[in-house]
Amino acid sequence: MRRADRLFQIVQLIRGRRLSTAQFLAERLEVSERTVYRDVADLMAQGVPIEGEAGVGYRMRPGFDLPPLMFTHEEAQALVASVRIAQPRLDEALARQAEAALSKILAVLPAPARAAAESLAVYAPPVHFDTRTRARLESLRLATEARRFVRIKYLDLKEQESERTLRPLGCFYWGAVWTLAAWCEHRNAFRNFRIDRIQHLELLDETFRDEPGKTMADLFRSIDAEMHERDTATDA
Structure with missing residues (x-):
């Protein structure tokens, strides 16, 4: 370089x-x-x-800026690939924004870079999420960003229904389903919920602040600790 x-x-x-x-x-x-x-x-x-x-x-220092960036052929192709893979799996609002952002980037690329990006032979098959699941995904994404409590009625895989008040922390895509990682006020612990099994969702006006032991970072640390314990037990 x-x-x-x-x-x-x-x-x-x-x-x-x-x-x-x-x-x-x-x-x-x-x-x-x-x-x-x-x-x-x-x-x-x-x-x-x-x-x-x-x-x-x-x-x-705040306020510093540079002229608009130019992308290499490979960077432009990476952007196209990312949007093609992600768009069918996002909620409708975010998918539209991804397409709009990509269009703006392609519009300012030099002709050779744009042609290379648009001709990229990498595609992703459509994912058929039902309308309700997509709507739930968008609502939970917005609730997570706004730090708003949510109340859900949930039907688990054993067909048992429960009602929970949650601190939504993040949405995760697992190749077939979306799940919500949250702090459950009822269980006083981290829990995961399949978004397609949420029967009713209500965004509450009450907001929450990050508290020690209840954040996404804490969730990741607990997962790392469990994996370490499991590996240690296996080695023993």
Whole structure:
């Protein structure tokens, strides 16, 4: 990679994150941390408003912007592939936004890059989610973003019905079904729910804040701990 390209990539990586360490930048660019320190110092000397220091991390001062980006053929193809795969699996509102975003990107690409992207021979078969499931998915996505409690009536795989008040944390796609990961106020624990088995969904006006032990990060940590215990037991 030419040094000019590397400097440009450093700017893009820093502006796209809250804080970027030299180690992170070095790994992404496949250079040494010493090279990163030198390149960042040169960028700062040239007037690029990077804040931070070695050993702590770097961030871009608010308000800094660059001209519109151009994508390589491969990057444009990756965007097309991502949208083709994701669009049939998203709720209708998000799928429309994905298509609109891709159209804007393709519209400003040079002709060769656009032709390469549009001719990409990677496709995804349609996924037939019923209308109710798609509507539930959109509602849960919005509730998660707004930190709103939801109340559901749920029919589990044993055909047992229950009513729960949940803190929705995230929606996960497993290749056949969508599930909701949530903190269940009734069980006082993390629970997963198949979205296609939610019989009734109500978004409550009450909102919640992240609390220790009840966040997505805590859920991931609990999963990691369970997997580690399982691996340890298997090795024993």
